[in-house]
Amino acid sequence: MSTRTRRRPDAAGRAALRLYAHAPLPVRAHVHGRWWSAPFAPVVAALPPSGRILEVGCGHGLFSAYAALTSADRSVVGVDIDESKIAHAQVAAQGFGSGLSFTVEPSGAVPPGPWAAVVFVDVLYLLPAAEQRRLLAEAAGSLAPDGVIVVKEMDTRPRWKARWNTWQETVSVKVLRLTAGSSFDFVEPGEMAGWLSELGLVTRHERIDRGRLHPHHLLIAGRG
Template sequence: MSALLQQTLALYAKLPPAERFHVHARASSAPLLAVAARAPSGTVADIGCGHGLMSALLALADPRRTVHGVDPDPRKVAWARQALSGLSNVRLAEGTVEETLAKEAAGAFDAAVVCDVLYLLPEAKWPAFLRTVHGLLKPGGRFLLKEVEGDGSWKHRKALAQEWVMVSLLGRTQASGGMALKPRGEMTRLLADAGFSVSEVADLGRGYTTPHVLYVAEAKRP
């Protein structure tokens, strides 16, 4: 385990066992360090921050960053605030990105990070969501979108089953009618339609039982 990840997980030591387990499981099952490594300095939006794990990684990796995490789950935001209270460069808000950052800080961010969020939304809302993220960014700002690839593999099917358990059976994750996984060709098209220029599509699934894929894109300049 990297020193950065150890330092980050230590922030959650005083949370209840169930919350600590959730955070550690997330840290071990997703390539969050690879995502954080591609984030620039400056002001970064962490959309769908949950317990704040990515926000903490970004803040600790580069103290020059200011990280704004937002999530619609009040329970997770409360735990994140408790765990990350010692990080002066993290701001956390409860609500959707449309209700919070899009109203308060449009065009103000150097980067936006969305990890395993899009598939929880109804597909019909994806284009508007991506345009909202685009509106947060400065011209040329970076968008890091980490999703599970819909490639038809056993990893794809396993990921869907796992999320059904987390959303429908255990209620650990909030969803609003989504649970769709798309191939990378369709995702790059959606990003282009929302005004992004995709510079990298990184396969991050090696060593994991989930087909992780990261889309690195920039907001096109007017």
């Protein structure tokens, strides 16, 4: 069963996009493109309504900003390896207060918790499977007792959506170099759920790709 998600931004989505109103045109185009292509609403709905939230691989920070804007009780920290994207995210967050901040972190780093949630939105596929697994273990170790790991990724099925996604990522990562990375490794959701289970987490899987060309899916893992 898959959830249909709307593309038109809700009030918090519009407010998040407005944070980039004075950003250079390529950044504005990028964040609007991200909103249009990625179903952020069900990912944000999987986060706890309050507490410290970490987004690993936050890019320009649109998802982190949206998470902060959908609940004033969340304190969101976004980290990424890309200094230029983080610089734009920091400008966007100016005036937001302490509820939204961004820092550059080296690849594979998870800043110290405890986190109410660690969220990955279209990031893990840029790492080899073994590194994805190691990063998830690191994230699990940094969770608060009732914390959750939320992973938004692309499924390997149906095959036609997976092929379309791989083609588009090839253009984005290897040709246009819009995203840091040199290869991708889309892990089958059942396999990733197995890794999380070995970390002692109970995982729920949700498809969020109804009406969309990309095979978006969500894994939500907590201690039960």
